[in-house]
């Protein structure tokens with residue numbers, strides 16, 4: 105599904121700041137991978153580079169989604185190709201209603217893929233059902249995108265977008281941060297409901313606790329812009345018990 | 358800097374050059390016109406060096422060289438407000454066109470043409486006509502408005518005694534490329550009454566309009582104006598409004614295209630617990646200069662006012678905002694808000710703002726802000742990351758930027774019509 109090879113990225117404005125330093129990763133269809141790593145190791149940058157945010161310069165390496173070169177596409181093309189990023193910090197957009205935003209996005213992607221656009225009625229029916237599962241009320245749908253939302257509401261709203269857009273490759277950047285136990289359960293249930301043989305996930309997280317709910321197939325440890333260790337779910341438990349220090353020391357040895 | 362006396366002399370000389378015989382009329386209007394002409398002659402014509410015209414050059418508004426503004430072909434597009442049931446009063450090149458207009462009849466309203474009312478020797482309008490304009494000459498001078506009072510022969514007088522079922526719609530059409538038009542409207546909304554006044558269309562190659570409005574106790578005036586999109590048109594528009602206790606004003610102006618637009622508003626909250634909301638959305642691409650100059654005076658306690666002005670500018674377009682909230686010593690518990698913002702779509706566009714607060718009462722809540730910036734790149738990325746193409750995402754963000762001003766229109770359907778016009782304009786100016 106997603107294949108990243110020897111990816112190098114630096115800041116566009118400051119080529120001294122090298123963030124990704126030869127990252128490689130392959131995620132097969134239906135797999136859930138987790139990336140864990142200390143703050144500042146480049147996890148969010150990886151998600152930004154994959155989704156096409158300005159400000160980063162890829163100097164080496166490649167990233168493909170089902171064989172298509174992601175790095176050559178505009179952000180909207182990547183989305184239409186099936187890539188989705190649940191943001192660590194969802195963006196507030198005053199003046200744009202959440203519902204309008206979602207419908208515009210869903211229909212833009214359908215159009216880009218040559219599919220028929222959803223009518224207002226069809227859209228409403230689908231979103232009502234999905235919003236209910238995530239305990240997102242009508243008021244939250246009407247309000248401007250993420251404006252005045254609590255941290256947990258923002259994260260649930262990201263998952264709602266994911267559920268509506270039905271992407272193939274979902275990247276979740278610290279979706280667990282700022283969530284209480286109940287919200288964590290809602291969000292995990294939302295993600296698990298989307299698990300499917302044709303859909304893959306890359307779950308970026310700091311803590312093992314999210315991985316109790318969303319069980320990964322593969323766990324990667326990231327440090328200083330690279331994957332330093334890859335293993336099964338037990339790797340996450342090791343981090344939980346011992347922290348990163350041992351792993352980092354081992355990698356640097 | 359030029360000495361004040363010398364500037365004044367220059368202004369008066371220029372004013373004298375423009376003086377002509379006053380129009381014929383009955384006693385009440387002749388008195389008002391004489392007084393207005395005296396104000397004009399004394400204040401003098403506006404000149405570029407006036408502090409009050411710091412950001413906008415008034416010369417074209419009074420220049421005598423021949424006017425020429427191409428008539429915009431809007432094709433099959435229906436004019437703004439076309440879908441709404443309303444009483445239509447049509448002016449062509451600034452002259453009332455009875456054949457194109459509805460009958461001057463609407464329950465709860467007395468409608469009369471200025472041209473008819475000025476034949477009488479006595480008229481209720483005398484309490485308003487020229488009176489509010491004269492009052493608006495302080496704290497700043499607005500000689501163009503006095504010039505209008507002196508010479509305008511066209512306009513409508515509207516006396517609202519009830520709550521009419523539909524809006525009164527002033528429609529401004531053009532037929533000549535060189536017309537120079539002046540309109541003067543007077544509105545009196547009697548206690549407890551409520552009315553909506555719509556204005557739309559390009560009016561003339563050059564226009565000078567004045568609206569004087571009195572809003573009685575507990576009465577409401579909704580004013581929604583859509584200034585025509587003809588590119589080369591020049592326009593100076595004034596609205597002077599006095600509010601009694603508990604009265605409400607909601608005035609919104611859409612400015613799309615136009616080489617020069619100066620919209621002046623002066624509002625007096627003279628009675629307790631009044632509310633005045635003034636808002637504007639302007640969009641300009643290229644040779645566009647739009648100036649909103651708005652003064653709100655709080656003269657009584659417990660009043661609330663809002664000024665919300667949004668401008669979207671590109672390709673050298675210039676936006677100006679001069680706004681002031683004046684709070685009198687007596688106006689305790691004033692709640693005043695003023696925001697002016699520009700979205701610059703490229704580096705050539707310019708926004709000049711002079712936001713001011715002048716407060717003499719101690720127990721008030723007033724805030725103001727002015728910003729100018731580009732489209733937020735993080736918001737744009739977020740929308741694109743959800744699959745919304747760049748151009749569409751930008752349009753959403755521009756409309757979102759303008760929404761705060763449009764939200765000041767109470768009738769959401771009328772607001773929606775204007776929003777659609779803005780969206781169409783943005784589609785054409787991608």
Ligand SMILES: Nc1ncnc2c1ncn2[C@@H]1O[C@H](COP(=O)(O)OP(=O)(O)O)[C@@H](O)[C@H]1O
Nearest residue numbers: 115121123142143144145146147148149150159
């Ligand atoms: N736009 C940016 N400007 C400056 N530094 C940046 C920028 N983006 C990322 N960095 C730096 O790159 C490193 C990796 O950041 P990030 O990808 O946010 O890490 P993580 O998500 O793993 O905590 C950090 O040292 C961060 O300061």
Ligand SMILES: [Mg+2]
Nearest residue numbers: 147148192278
């Ligand atoms: Mg991060």
